[in-house]
Amino acid sequence: MTLTLDSIQSFHAPRRVLMGPGPSDMHPRVLTALGQPVIGHLDPAFAGMMEELKLLLRYAFQTENALTFPVSGPGSVGMETCFVNLVEPGDKVIVCRNGVFGGRMIENVERCGGVAVVVEDAWGEAVDPQKLEDALKAHPDAKVVAFVQAETSTGALSDAQTLIEIAHRHGCLSIVDAVTSLGGNPLRVDAWGADAVYSGSQKCLSCTPGLSPVTFGERALERLKNRKQKVQSWFMDLNLVLGYWDAAKRTYHHTAPINSLYALHESLLMLKEEGLEQAWARHQRHHLALRAGLEALGLGFVVKEEARLPQLNAVHVPAGIDEALVRRRLLEQFNLEIGAGLGPLAGKIWRFGLMGHSCREENVLLCLDALARTLAEQGHPADGAKSLQAARAAYAVPNA
Amino acid sequence: MTLTLDSIQSFHAPRRVLMGPGPSDMHPRVLTALGQPVIGHLDPAFAGMMEELKLLLRYAFQTENALTFPVSGPGSVGMETCFVNLVEPGDKVIVCRNGVFGGRMIENVERCGGVAVVVEDAWGEAVDPQKLEDALKAHPDAKVVAFVQAETSTGALSDAQTLIEIAHRHGCLSIVDAVTSLGGNPLRVDAWGADAVYSGSQKCLSCTPGLSPVTFGERALERLKNRKQKVQSWFMDLNLVLGYWDAAKRTYHHTAPINSLYALHESLLMLKEEGLEQAWARHQRHHLALRAGLEALGLGFVVKEEARLPQLNAVHVPAGIDEALVRRRLLEQFNLEIGAGLGPLAGKIWRFGLMGHSCREENVLLCLDALARTLAEQGHPADGAKSLQAARAAYAVPNA
Numbered sequence: 044m045t046l047t048l049d050s051i052q053s054f055h056a057p058r059r060v061l062m063g064p065g066p067s068d069m070h071p072r073v074l075t076a077l078g079q080p081v082i083g084h085l086d087p088a089f090a091g092m093m094e095e096l097k098l099l100l101r102y103a104f105q106t107e108n109a110l111t112f113p114v115s116g117p118g119s120v121g122m123e124t125c126f127v128n129l130v131e132p133g134d135k136v137i138v139c140r141n142g143v144f145g146g147r148m149i150e151n152v153e154r155c156g157g158v159a160v161v162v163e164d165a166w167g168e169a170v171d172p173q174k175l176e177d178a179l180k181a182h183p184d185a186k187v188v189a190f191v192q193a194e195t196s197t198g199a200l201s202d203a204q205t206l207i208e209i210a211h212r213h214g215c216l217s218i219v220d221a222v223t224s225l226g227g228n229p230l231r232v233d234a235w236g237a238d239a240v241y242s243g244s245q246k247c248l249s250c251t252p253g254l255s256p257v258t259f260g261e262r263a264l265e266r267l268k269n270r271k272q273k274v275q276s277w278f279m280d281l282n283l284v285l286g287y288w289d290a291a292k293r294t295y296h297h298t299a300p301i302n303s304l305y306a307l308h309e310s311l312l313m314l315k316e317e318g319l320e321q322a323w324a325r326h327q328r329h330h331l332a333l334r335a336g337l338e339a340l341g342l343g344f345v346v347k348e349e350a351r352l353p354q355l356n357a358v359h360v361p362a363g364i365d366e367a368l369v370r371r372r373l374l375e376q377f378n379l380e381i382g383a384g385l386g387p388l389a390g391k392i393w394r395f396g397l398m399g400h401s402c403r404e405e406n407v408l409l410c411l412d413a414l415a416r417t418l419a420e421q422g423h424p425a426d427g428a429k430s431l432q433a434a435r436a437a438y439a440v441p442n443a
Numbered sequence: 444m445t446l447t448l449d450s451i452q453s454f455h456a457p458r459r460v461l462m463g464p465g466p467s468d469m470h471p472r473v474l475t476a477l478g479q480p481v482i483g484h485l486d487p488a489f490a491g492m493m494e495e496l497k498l499l500l501r502y503a504f505q506t507e508n509a510l511t512f513p514v515s516g517p518g519s520v521g522m523e524t525c526f527v528n529l530v531e532p533g534d535k536v537i538v539c540r541n542g543v544f545g546g547r548m549i550e551n552v553e554r555c556g557g558v559a560v561v562v563e564d565a566w567g568e569a570v571d572p573q574k575l576e577d578a579l580k581a582h583p584d585a586k587v588v589a590f591v592q593a594e595t596s597t598g599a600l601s602d603a604q605t606l607i608e609i610a611h612r613h614g615c616l617s618i619v620d621a622v623t624s625l626g627g628n629p630l631r632v633d634a635w636g637a638d639a640v641y642s643g644s645q646k647c648l649s650c651t652p653g654l655s656p657v658t659f660g661e662r663a664l665e666r667l668k669n670r671k672q673k674v675q676s677w678f679m680d681l682n683l684v685l686g687y688w689d690a691a692k693r694t695y696h697h698t699a700p701i702n703s704l705y706a707l708h709e710s711l712l713m714l715k716e717e718g719l720e721q722a723w724a725r726h727q728r729h730h731l732a733l734r735a736g737l738e739a740l741g742l743g744f745v746v747k748e749e750a751r752l753p754q755l756n757a758v759h760v761p762a763g764i765d766e767a768l769v770r771r772r773l774l775e776q777f778n779l780e781i782g783a784g785l786g787p788l789a790g791k792i793w794r795f796g797l798m799g800h801s802c803r804e805e806n807v808l809l810c811l812d813a814l815a816r817t818l819a820e821q822g823h824p825a826d827g828a829k830s831l832q833a834a835r836a837a838y839a840v841p842n843a
Contacts, residue, residue: 046494048502048715053472054492054708056479066481066698072453077702078478079456081466081651083780092454094446102448115653116516119678119697150677245698251481253515253653253700275675277550278519295785297519298466298645300653302477303703308454315448380483385695 059374060401062410063382064195064355065223066245066252067398069306076309077251077302084299092308093299097288099311103225103248103319104240104258106232110281111258112288113244113307115300118222121241121255123151124279125218128259128267129187129239132156136187137178137215139170139206142194143385144220152189155275160185166194166387167357169350170201172209179213188215193224195246196385198357198394199346200228204235211236216262222246225256226314227326227354227398238263244303247326247354249399250310251303310399326353328438329402333395336411336434340418340425345392354402356395357388361423366390369417377413407434459774460801462810463782464595464755465623466645466652467798469706476709477651477702484699492708493699497688499711503625503648503719504640504658506632510681511658512688513644513707515700518622521641521655523551524679525618528659528667529587529639532556536587537578537615539570539606542594543785544620552589555675560585566594566787567757569750570601572609579613588615593624595646596785598757598794599746600628604635611636616662622646625656626714627726627754627798638663644703647726647754649799650710651703710799726753728838729802733795736811736834740818740825745792754802756795757788761823766790769817777813807834 061068069077082089100111114121126148130136134157138148141164152159160182162174170190179185188210192203203219210217216238224230226247232240238260245252259267259281267281274280278297287296314322330353334344337358345357360366366383370393373379382394395410411434415427461468469477482489500511514521526548530536534557538548541564552559560582562574570590579585588610592603603619610617616638624630627647632640638660645652659667659681667681674680678697687696714722730753734744737758745757760766766783770793773779782794795810811834815827 046498048498051495051499051712051715053712054476054495054705056482056705057486057488058480059482059486061481061483063483066483066701069481074478074480076454078474080458080474081461081469081645082456082459083461083463083466084652086457086459086774086780088457095451095454098446098448099451116520116678117697117700120516120520123676123678147677154673154675154677243698245481251700251702252484252698253703273554275554276523277547277554278516278523297517298643298652300517300651300700300703301466302651302706303653303700305454305456306702312451312453315451374486380486 058378060379060406060409062396062401062406063380064394064396065243065398067249067396067401069249069251070310070313070400072313073250073306073310077306079302079305081301084301089301093304096304096308096311099308099315100256102315103311104232105230105234106258108232108258108260110264110285113304114255114257115297116255117253118241118243118255119147120279121243121257122147122220123276124257125239125241126151126155127274127276127279128281129216129218129263130155130157131270131272133158134187135160135182135185136189137162137175137182137185139164139175139190141168141170141197141199142166142191143196144191144194148189167197167199167345169199170206172202172205175206175209179209179215185213185215187218189218191220192230193221193228193352193355195223195355197345197388198352198355199350200352203230203237207235207237216266223352223355226322228323228352232258244307247399248310248314249401250307253300253303254307326397326402329397329404329407330356332434332437333397333407333410335437336407336430339430339433340415354396354398356397357392359392364418364421364423366393369421372417372420373413377409379410379413404438458778460779460806460809462796462801462806463780464794464796465643465798467649467796467801469649469651470713470800472713473650473706473710477706479702479705481701484701489701493704496704496708496711499708499715500656502715503711504632505630505634506658508632508658508660510664510685513704514655514657515697516655517653518641518643518655519547520679521643521657522547522620523676524657525639525641526551526555527674527676527679528681529616529618529663530555530557531670531672533558534587535560535582535585536589537562537575537582537585539564539575539590541568541570541597541599542566542591543596544591544594548589567597567599567745569599570606572602572605575606575609579609579615585613585615587618589618591620592630593621593628593752593755595623595755597745597788598752598755599750600752603630603637607635607637616666623752623755626722628723628752632658644707647799648710648714649801650707653700653703654707726797726802729797729804729807730756732834732837733797733807733810735837736807736830739830739833740815754796754798756797757792759792764818764821764823766793769821772817772820773813777809779810779813804838
């Protein structure tokens with residue numbers, strides 16, 4: 044049926060359970076905050092809310108960095124903001140690639156006129172610190188090291204603290220992709236000395252998609268101040284953005300996404316109420332239960348145990364199973380969204396997200412039950428009862 | 444009092460009436476759409492909604508352009524998207540400047556490595572077509588003409604149709620800023636042959652801020668295809684964005700701002716229900732009433748009659764009046780937001796917006812009454828009764 048203008052009606056969103064790579068389920072409190080009437084971006088009430096929001100973001104990032112704010116765009120704009128401000132034409136940047144987002148970083152470096160030196164690790168593996176060390180020895184003129192702490196495309200966690208330490212030892216700034224890690228697993232910007240970090244609103248913060256929290260430390264600001272050329276993007280130029288988010292100046296720069304910022308304020312407040320370390324522990328606890336249940340279904344993890352992200356569980360699709368059909372059935376029959384593989388892993392893996400508000404027991408149990416039934420439909424010997432039992436046993440372990 | 448983390452509570456937005464330069468009041472239907480649960484950006488339900496949204500946007504822009512979609516960022520990102528895709532290093536671009544946003548265009552040209560030739564008109568005046576003609580004769584190697592149809596900083600409307608015609612006659616593409624015009628006054632992308640147009644969600648569409656509807660015609664796509672260099676922005680590269688918004692491809696590019704797009708769908712549907720020409724007429728009708736009331740208060744317009752935007756009414760602040768105090772009193776006593784002047788007009792003018800859902804009789808009358816009382820407080824001889832009478836008389840004119 045051809046779509047016509049006159050046939051269009053109000054859109055009613057279906058009720059899903061989001062256990063893919065993000066967005067994650069938004070808590071009713073956050074949805075309520077989002078739907079409040081809009082006010083002006085220069086309204087004193089908005090300015091006060093933003094000061095609180097910056098404080099809450101500093102807590103989430105564990106930083107005292109003054110320049111900590113949400114970029115008015117999705118995570119890719121946060122990423123590009125880091126690169127266009129810190130990379131100048133001719134600059135050599137070491138990019139660690141072990142999934143989709145490292146590849147995107149290379150694109151960013153090159154479009155800034157920089158030279159990307161790529162440290163490759165297999166998809167599904169953590170970044171190897173020794174390879175970074177070797178690359179920096181081979182390229183003593185490198186100025187920046189960029190890597191992804193939590194690779195959403197594979198579920199691999201890299202050792203951010205060590206990678207930052209190596210970068211600094213070789214006189215490089217660090218750019219850290221924390222899109223999926225913020226709020227889900229330990230990230231300590233100040234203790235680790237990360238120089239520029241960007242994240243996303245729709246992963247472990249369970250806020251509406253479209254905002255990218257970022258934070259920049261002193262060394263990054265120093266680099267920015269000493270640039271020879273103007274930042275190539277007007278919108279992302281931190282020199283201009285600074286005047287906007289600085290409470291003392293508040294120069295007009297652009298109209299902020301007011302409603303989305305209401306929502307981010309509320310989701311960060313909920314994170315603070317729970318406590319950051321408690322949130323990290325919660326992600327780990329439900330991950331262990333989901334893992335027990337998935338393994339009881341005979342599914343093997345892509346990432347080895349020591350580098351597994353609790354909030355993104357990638358497993359191999361069993362032989363003979365139509366992976367796209369399974370995802371479609373889960374969505375249609377159970378309103379359950381899980382993620383597919385990307386790039387070289389397309390068609391080969393599923394990605395189960397346990398992010399933010401999506402990360403709770405009822406979702407783990409729903410997911411295991413729905414998956415077992417769907418696999419059984421396709422003739423895969425999946426024992427749903429055993430899977431649920433394994434998950435419940437994991438939950439029963441004290442302090443797990 | 445110093446703000447501390449522990450003192451932060453849920454934010455409750457005050458209820459304002461927004462009669463500044465945007466954002467405008469969001470209709471309850473649009474707020475309700477916004478607050479629906481989030482779904483995945485690859486969900487078939489979301490994909491279906493987006494196809495409808497693109498159709499609705501084509502209606503609003505009056506175009507059949509296939510590449511018509513909302514950029515996931517505010518109007519400044521829409522602007523930058525036009526420039527980074529259509530301007531290459533060394534390209535000469537004629538920028539018509541008659542306010543803030545023309546100045547921002549110059550910044551964009553230069554950051555793309557282009558050469559900006561500026562056609563200047565005074566703030567508050569429309570772009571002079573003869574000056575553009577002269578500039579194009581003096582610069583036959585120019586490749587692009589860029590101008591603002593509705594200058595939000597002054598309230599001046601330029602003759603987009605004529606300016607586009609001149610650009611084409613000299614072999615140039617046209618980039619049109621329609622941030623404040625879309626939905627508020629006539630804009631006919633196909634009939635006028637505009638090549639690249641960007642707008643904003645929070646003006647006459649009365650949607651949540653943070654989205655920038657854009658449309659690109661065949662000539663613009665041709666220029667894009669024949670670029671010698673990669674687009675300098677990864678996020679804004681239309682070659683990549685194309686694969687995302689194309690229903691047949693739907694390649695992962697970024698996580699769309701799902702909830703905001705629900706809201707845009709609803710606000711565009713409301714525009715379609717009202718009818719585009721009816722919406723233009725509504726803006727004109729309320730403008731005439733507001734104008735009658737403002738003039739009865741002794742306030743003079745910045746822009747001469749033939750170039751006045753109905754949706755943005757800029758008036759001179761009377762001598763002896765503390766303009767910032769008036770705005771503060773309006774906000775505190777009446778929850779009414781109006782706009783201040785920018786740049787050379789800072790401190791000298793007020794800007795009264797009548798955009799989208801904010802553009803209705805009750806707001807016009809509230810505004811005139813509140814303004815009269817506030818001016819009287821400051822000793823200005825403002826006759827509120829006469830002002831309201833003038834507005835009501837304007838409303839009484841048939842077909843006005």
